[in-house]
Amino acid sequence: MSVPPILSLDAVSKRFDPRLTLGDRIAAAIGGDVETRAVQAVRDVSLSVAKGETLGLVGESGCGKSTLGRIAAGIMAPTSGAVRLDGEPVIGADGRKHTTRIQTVFQDPFASLNPRITVGDTLAEGPIAHGLVTAGASRAYVAEWLDLVGLDPSYASRYPHQFSGGQRQRIAIARALAMKPDVLVCDEPVASLDVSIQAQIVNLLLKLKRELGLTYLFISHDLGVVRHISERVAIMYLGRIVELGPTLRLYESPEHPYTQALLASVPRLVTSDSDLAEFRPIAGEIPSPLAPPPGCAFHTRCLHAGPRCSAESPALLATRTGRATACHLYTGGVEKAA
Amino acid sequence: MSAPLLEVENLATHFFTRAGVVRAVDGVSFSVRPGQVVGLVGESGSGKSVTGYSLLGLVDPPGRVVGGSIRFEGQDLVTLPPDRLRTIRGRRISMVFQDATATLNPVLSVGDQMLLAVKAHESISDKAGLALALASLSRVGIPDPASRLNAYPHQLSGGMRQRVAIAIALLHRPALVIADEPTTALDVSVQAQIIHEMRELVRVSGTAVIWITHDLATVSSLADDILVMYAGRVVESGPTRTILREPRHPYTRGLLDSVPSRNPPGVDLPQIPGSTPSLLSLPPGCPFAPRCGFATGLCATMPAVENGEGRTWRCHHPQGIAA
Structure with missing residues (x-):
């Protein structure tokens, strides 16, 4: 690159x-069934x-x-x-x-915004704390970011419950961006x-x-x-x-x-009856992360899996320019360990 | 074409809240033939779920069905006394909800709750009831169904829980299943499995399905017909692939245009401006007009339902037909 x-x-x-709670630890010590x-x-x-x-x-x-x-x-x-x-x-x-x-925008804008704080205060809090703006200048600063994400700057005085899901996500994005x-x-x-x-x-x-x-x-x-x-x-x-x-x-x-x-x-969005192809969905479900399969974690559901796949974990290796795949199929086959 | 199994006419379900009357469903008409899969498509607040709940008398106060009729196997479900409706609900018409975790009783084993569902409509021995449960579980593709009878819901994965919920819905071999976003909470690969299985079940058993969803792609391969809902009304209906290929209503067209896979990567998606209107303060006339690029002064009046070529639309400026 x-x-x-x-x-x-x-x-x-x-x-x-x-x-583990104290109870769990005691139970485990005397051979109880504790995760x-x-x-x-x-x-x-x-x-x-x-x-x-x-x-x-x-x-x-x-x-x-x-x-x-x-x-x-x-x-x-x-x-x-x-x-x-x-x-x-x-x-x-x-x-x-x-x-x-580095800032983050989360999935649920209903959970990620504090319901008791106005949008303006939500946006200003971080930048003021980190010295990006003074408290006195924060109103204009907040207005700028609200405008950038397509919201009316007058919304700064409102609370999250007054907004729709899409607007809340805009607010969450503005909050992240206000940290520059x-x-x-x-x-x-x-x-x-x-x-x-x-x-x-x-x-x-x-x-x-x-x-x-x-x-x-x-x-x-x-x-x-x-x-x-x-x-x-x-x-x-x-x-x-x-x-x-x-x-x-x-x-x-x-x-x-x-x-x-x-x-x-x-x-797929099918818009023609002739495109109604049958497909074979992937079999099984994702194994529990508590007990991942040995070797390649996908071998339990893989159509191509061989003995090597349950024995050896494939490394993520470049197969072509700019492309990397973690699969034994591309490094000598699935039959015997290399 | 066979006689309709279900005929909904001018259904209106309103919620009488302190803030005012919410017309969640306002004059919805459609029919379902035996074995037909009908997709009920819309965004949140479109009234798609309330329509489904209204069919089974599941709307709680302050909501109430205030008008229209629901003809099913020769009876009007709207005027049917509750005890008679109970003999239909779960037996002739059953429901699958989005969240199987909330559907299933966490303190009963799968077998016990299936037995309760069997006995609600049939006097039958435990042994025969469990045999029915077992048969239903294996129909929905649950591996090792006998051992699942003893499992509790928390011991099952999300996909397995939804399969159990579907198995319960299919216990009495109903004529109609109403499925409300049954795969929305599931992972892509599990969703694909369940849609695949549902298609097989419908084909084999001849059960009709009303599939309620926000996802056009999911219904596009599953439903024979779709109804697109917006703000409590059906804005467009007809054969699924025809509607998706040549939408008449600008809302349907807007939804389709904004699907990322139909656009070149990286470019701005054609978007519908604004957001869904509050049902408490709908504009007079067409409720979509404030977000519609084709709206004119005419749209201040409510468009009538028009039909032709096996489809209906409710728009002053239908797309794709000469004015």
Whole structure:
């Protein structure tokens, strides 16, 4: 890649250990049936996002995409590995986030805005605390950002309940932008919105990227929206990236069997009776992250799986220029361990 | 073409709130033939779910069906006494809801709650009832159904829970199933499985389905006919693929145009401006007019329902036909 990455994740892993109560610990000590297994939510993920790029992060529930997004945004510390912004660690040795240059937009604008605080105060709070604006000048500052996201600046005195879902998501975006970030982590920003409103928010994100030169990490389960907005896409399955590549090439010729199955599962808008093709949905369900299958986590559902797949975990390796796939099919076959 | 199984005429369901009367469903008419799959499509507040609930008498106060008729197998469900409606609900017409976690009773095993559903309509031994439950579970593609009978809902995945809910709905081999966003909460791959299975079930059993959804892509391959709803009214209806190929109503067209996969990547999507109107303060005339690019002065009056070529539309400026 010619442009140096602005955001890079280096071998990031995240494990959640169950928090045992005293009772649980005693029960476990005397041989009781207590859940003590850890969840490995993210395993050894390395990613980089170039300045001005949109990287789509796709996966089904429980794949770890939101956890990875939180780690990338510096909201959560990884168990191991590092997140860097322009080469500087996002989380310092004290375990706290050291930059305001990455901000986040969450899925549910009903939960992410404080119902008791006016929109104006919500937008001004961060910038004042970080010295981006003085309290005296904050009113004009807030008006500017509201205007940019397509809201009337007079709305600053209103409360979140006075807005529709689409307007609230605009407010959440304005709040993130008011911190003047370079990178925006968007976690399912259109998933809870009505169809006609989704297009409005997608367009707003495209416009903001053009006007402010933003970089997006765009997390979604909606393959259609991701295809529209991203230059590159990473597909996650049970904590790992299984395929990574330029959007159109990945959508047109997916390499990983999971990507192939996922893309085939997306309901297509059929407008002609002759296009009513039968398809074979992917079999089974995502295994529990508490007990992921050994080797390649997808081998239990994969049509091509062989002995090697349950024995050896495939690495994410470049198969073509700019394309990487974690599958033994592309590194010597699935029969015998290399 | 066979006689309709269900005929809804001029259905009106209003909610009498302190802030005013919410006309959630206002003059909706449609029919469903045996074995037909009808998609009821709309955004939140369009009245699609309330329409479905009205059919089964499931609208709670302050809501009430205030007008129209629902003819089903020779009876009007609107005027039917509650005890008679109860013999139809769950037996001849059943419902699948969006959230299977809320549908299922968390403290009863799958087998026990299925047995309750069987016994609500049939006096039958436990053994015979469980045999029915088992058969229904295997019909919806649940692997190892015998062991699932003893499982509790929390032990099942989201997809399995929704399959159990569908199995309960199909227990009595109903003539009509109303499914309200049954796959919306599920992952893409599980959604694909359930849609695939539903299509098979409908084909084999001849059950008619009303599939309520906001997702045009999902119904496009599943439904024979669709009704597009906006602000409590059907704005357009007819054969699914015809409507999606040549929408007449500007709202349907706007929804279709804004689908990302129908646009080149990275460009601004054609968007419908504004947001869905509050049902408490609908504009006089066409409720879509304030967001419509084709609106004229004429749209201040309510357009009548027009029909032709097997479809209906409710618009002063229908697209794709010469004025």
